[in-house]
Each structure stands twice: as C-alpha cells, then as structure tokens.
Amino acid sequence: NAGVTQTPKFQVLKTGQSMTLQCAQDMNHNSMYWYRQDPGMGLRLIYYSASEGTTDKGEVPNGYNVSRLNKREFSLRLESAAPSQTSVYFCASGSDSWGAQHFGDGTRLSIL
C-alpha cells in the first residue's frame, strides 16, 4: 500500500544549509514531479521528470535542483536554503506525462 513515499516528513533548516528531499514510487510510473504548496496558492510545479534520464523545469524552479536516480526515485535538493523556501513539498508520479498523478504525503520544511 506504499504508492509514493517521501522522506523526511518534517525538517527544520537554518538559512544557507543544504538538504535533499527523497521520493520513491512503487507503481512503475514513468513520470515524476515535485511541487510546493503554500497557503492560498494551491500546488506549484518545481521540476518534473517525464521519464528516467530526463528532467525539466516547472513553474518555480529557482533555488532547486533535481535528480532522477532511477525509474523509482526522484530527489529534490536545496543547495542553500532560504526562508522563502519554507513550504510543504509534494512528490507525485504518473504513468503518462501530464496524466493523472498520485501524490505522497508531503515533507513539511521550515527554514529559519
């Protein structure tokens, strides 16, 4: 019953620290996505990977990098965290690019 698994669930960082958020899916999906969710703004796409070996920028990519490690795993890295990156981060996967997506339970990240 795993689906999309995100780690960690919570994290507090100081400004300037680096951090990698991990995501893994067990549904054999080709596409994976990273979003951030801020109050009153819905979800905004940070980066996506249409298939293993490819990554592309979404709506709000600045300050982030991603790695599609293999078909199952897609990580999001903050190289130098800033308070504006305080948010809830969701990973999602889908069998087709821009089709129905399935979400993890999120990582709640606070940057002081």
Add this chain to the structure above:
Amino acid sequence: GQQLNQSPQSMFIQEGEDVSMNCTSSSIFNTWLWYKQDPGEGPVLLIALYKAGELTSNGRLTAQFGITRKDSFLNISASIPSDVGIYFCAGTGNQFYFGTGTSLTVIP
C-alpha cells in the same frame, strides 16, 4: 502562468445537502482532474476526465469535462462529515496546473 479559477473558495453546508464547485481556465485543457486533500496528507485523485463533454461518477461524486474544454465541475450528493477537506481541480495542457482549492466544511 496558467490561471485556473476555482470557486467557491469555501463552503459551509449541512450534512445531507448537495455540493457543487467548478473550475474555469483561460486555455484549453486535454484532461481535467479532481483531487481531495485532507489535513496533513497529499491530494488524492477522485475523478479523471479525458474527453470534452465526459460525465463521470465515483460514488456520490460526479464530475464533467466542459464542452469548451475550458471548464469542469464537481458535484457531491448527500454530503457526509467525512467529505470535509479541500478539493482541487487540475488541468493538463502543456503542463499540469492546479486550482487554488475549495474548502468544504460539513456541519452535522
């Protein structure tokens, strides 16, 4: 970026009432999706719509893909307390776009 206008922003209804919410876009979408998000969890897919005019049901939920491909609605019949949460529409064109959500409160 793409604007998805979702309305209403919030709803307070009595248990047993029907609910209707909708989403409109300035652009044509190929797919419309409806999600529900409970506190502390990720969005869960409720209904996916793939063709203009399509009407799809999932239990007490019914959603339609507008003929113009620029809108969609979601109806919930005979609401119950566990329907509480935030409902998001999402559309896919050249990317994936989310609405800002409708917060639903059901009063027992």
